[in-house]
Amino acid sequence: MTVSESSSDVAVEAVTKEHRTVRGLTGLVTQADEREQMTIEEPYTGDPIGAIPLCDAADVDLAVERAREAQQAWAERAPAERAEVLTRFRKLVLDRREKLMDIVQLETGKARRTAFEEIQVVAMTAGYYSHRAEQFLASEKRKGAIPGATETRVHHHPVGVAGLITPWNFPFELALSDALPALLAGNAVVINPAEQTSHVALYGKRLLEEAGLPADLFQVVTGHGPTIGEPLIKAVDYVGFTGSTATGRIVAEQAGKHLKKASLELGGKNPAIVFEDADFDRAIPGLINGAYSNTGQLCISIERIYVHESRYEEFVDRFVAATEDVELGATYDFGPDVGSLVSKEQLEKVVAHVADAKSRGATVHTGGEARPDVGPYFYEPTVLTDVELDMDLCCEETFGPVVAIYPFSDTEEAIAKANDTDYGLNGSVWTEDAEFGREVAQQIRAGTVNVNDAYGPTYASIDAPMGGMKDSGIGRRHGREGILKYTEAQTVAVQKGQGMAPPDGVPFWLYAKLTTGALRLMDKIPGLR
Structure with a gap:
């Protein structure tokens, strides 16, 4: 394997300037003015590049509370209006790609070409969902119980607050690409990024707000997963996790204990x-x-x-x-x-x-x-x-x-x-x-x-x-599935005539016989199925 000479100093200087102001720029929420700090190092050198606050359960509760308050007004906006924010965000991601790649490399140590892939996928995801928001979230007419007499529609409501626990390997892509459809569906999002790669999530928050996202709608809570993971799962309405299968089992157990819907994208061989x-x-x-x-x-x-x-x-x-x-x-x-x-x-x-x-x-x-x-x-x-x-x-x-x-x-x-x-x-x-x-x-x-x-x-x-089969996960990202998982499906049916009960004066034995005949007829007439 051949080796290139290091040229990290210039990039470190450029990005650590961002680091020194990143907390103020993004509005990281904590309950206390001072929190124990965790030092973050640059994998290329092992040198410290800054520190993040180690938040606790009270910080999680505050972040979720603020996100929930902001979510109500956001959900009332039309999907097309919410999509405009994603369109502007997409442009900012492409415009700031050099800064984003610097931060991603600084925190992960990955090659720049792989850092660019993160920018590329986030931009593609923002474009995909912003152009399909109305289509995916529109109410759907479904076949009613009694043809001509029952009008049935399915509506897609936001779950509320989605909590995302995101990994260090693709920290910008896997935080933002999962957050974007959740936001577009009308939800608020609270992210617990991997400790090593928190700054790029915070910078993503800054770009979203610059694109017009309400300030409290996207929250970042930094710190150790074992400390704030379960409080986050308990407080939110939906849990998305990307990481190892071993940790995924813990997340699934906690989501089950608190009866929270969850999607898990886990490991692979x-x-x-x-x-x-x-x-x-x-x-x-x-x-x-x-x-x-x-x-x-x-x-x-x-x-x-x-x-x-x-x-x-x-x-x-x-x-x-x-x-x-x-x-x-x-x-x-x-x-x-x-x-x-x-x-x-x-x-x-x-x-x-x-x-x-x-x-x-x-x-x-x-x-x-x-x-x-x-x-x-x-x-x-x-x-x-x-x-x-x-x-x-x-x-x-x-x-x-x-x-x-x-x-x-x-x-x-x-x-x-x-x-x-x-x-x-x-x-x-x-x-x-x-x-x-x-x-x-x-x-x-x-x-x-x-x-x-x-x-x-x-x-x-x-x-x-x-997404994965077997021990590689539960649920899916991308496509229609990747946004509808952040919604609650609600069925509303209007009965215009006689319902699913015998008319007055008709004995139930006769109703049962006539209904059985009608059900058999449905197998012979495709239009009635």
Whole structure:
């Protein structure tokens, strides 16, 4: 792996100026003037870049109270008026992309090209929902109980206050892309961002308010999840969580205890299947990106690659060579392909997974080492083979720049191996036969499956739902599903004539006989169904 020279100082100076005023600019709500502070460090260097207040349950209650007060007036606005705020916000995101990328990189250590992806997806999401607000939220006429006599409509009301617990790996995208449809549906939003990446959420709040969002409608409460997570879940009306499956189980338990609706987008151990007719000139770079983008810290990244045995050795050789060309770097420009892991804890997890695999007989073809010469939490993009089921690397989510490659002999074996996991978030199929690829994709138990790409087509298709099966989550983001989950469906029916009861003077036995005949008739006349 090649290394770029660091040029972080200028970017740090520019962004820390923002940090010194970010609390005042965004109106972070706390109950007390002074709160214990948590120091935030720059992953590229390990140097402190500032601090955030560690809020408590009282701060959460205050933030939710203010959000709830603001939500009532916001819900009374027409969807088209609310959409105008998202349209202006979209423009601001694109106009301020350099500042946003600086903050994202400063807090996460990711490569700038991956930071830009966050800007891109948030802008796409804002545009998608702002243009479809009225369509998605409009009242719908449904078939009534008695044709011609019952008029039935479904209305979509906001849930109230949505609480979002958001992760550090894509802190701007996963905070704002989930918040935007919630806001557009007429809700208020209270976010508890990951501690390491709180400032970009606060900057997102600033941009929303600059776009015209009422000041108290979008709240950010910073601090430790174990301290403020359950108070937030208890206080809000809907819970959205993105993060690890282990933490997702805790969130789900607490949401269940407090009877709160919830959506959970959790971890993945995502497979790719490379068939013998695959175009390696396309598959190799596609899977390099799929495995190492954001230093592998991506819930939908590829960690397992299954290659047809007839081309297995060729694939391994070419994939290893391509991995060795991946450029590491701690710079605030578009040069490096891969940046840093986010923290010491994340580095330790990756190191432990690879060390365990090596000690049990796995082969490391390239990488497999930390790179403190580049930065304190850098780790080389790594390729392994001979990974067995008893190794942590085989079945647990690594969430780092590490991929294992396995051979398979036939389609049934490939599908079985791809599905041999508790996770079911994303999958990838590579073949020149698109119809065959679609058939295989439908047999993979994952919420999204891409043919001839790693994850981009499904995730960027914002009109289609995205989420996990099995231990990878509950609920969906994107599409109609991604906004209607933030609403309460209400059915209102007007009965114009005789209802679902026998008319006066008609014995119930006769009513039951006539109704049974009518129900049987409905099966024969499609228009009555």
